[in-house]
Amino acid sequence: MIRLVLVDIDGTLYGPKGVPECAWEAARAASAAGVHLAICTGRPGRGFALEYAQTLDPEGLHIFESGAVVLGGDGSVRKAERMSFKSYEQLVALARRYNLDLEVYTPEGGYYVEADTPEIRAHEAMIGLGAERCDLMEIPGQPVRAQFLVREGPVWETAKSQIALVSGVELHTATSPGMPGIIFASVTNWHTSKRSSAKWVAAQYGLSLSQVAMVGDGENDLELIRAAGLGIAMGDAPESVKQAAYYVVDTVENCGLAEAFRLAQEFSQTLEGGGAKA
DSSP states (O other): OOEEEEOOOOOTBBBBBBBBHHHHHHHHHHTTTEEEEBBBBBSOSSSSHHHHHHHOTTTTTEEEGGEEEETTSSOOOOEEEEEEEEEEEEHHHHHHHHEEEEEEEEEEEEEEEEEHHHHHHHHHHHHTTTOOOOOOGGGOOOEEEEEEOOSHHHHHHHHHHTTTTTTTEEEEEEEEESSTTOOOEEEEEOSSSSHHHHHHHHHHOOOOGGGGGEESSSGGGHHHHHSSEEEEEOTTTTTHHHHSSSSEOTTTTTTTTHHHHHHHHHHHEEEESOOOOO
């Protein structure tokens, strides 16, 4: 039975006009039916993302930073995967070499940048969180994630090939309807992902991934959509994500997430058991 629904934010909960009220209404109905709800996003666990998590379940567990951080609904850190200093140093060097916007996050909610570009300012407004501008080699604490804000092109292709050579980390990319044309390229520890943290969160509820539904729209959701007992893709998702999903629902603005919540409820009520889709 599906007992936990994980929800991506950008392109899933949050669309071109924000979060539609139909999504919150369906979320309240699913919660009332006994289904756990949780955020599972690349965003940091502050600003609007934490507010969304608290609205879904103020007492639950939520996944942020592409799986690098799990927070309680009160904002407390329950699990964090910190990057090694050596790997982090190489990422900062690459950002400086190729003049790329780089954001750095710590598990306690720190958000740091060196640049002051229109893209970074737009991202601050979108996530409802102001970054601290400083030398990225002098941030307090140990980072869990470094994120490049880039556009497609030869510079990014070259930088991406160099990131692949950094040991101990892996790269996940995503997009958001709030910033068309921008690629959010997140770097975390190797084997740190939405899937790894989803498995950990499910275990805290006494569940396996076969009892979890994942609703997402991006390539960074693909692994978890495949592994979950019920994988659901949003209407604007790439074809690769749609092909991996058990169901494809409508877009954010057309209440696709509300449809996904109702499907998860049906599975929680009618299935005797679950199993990850082949």
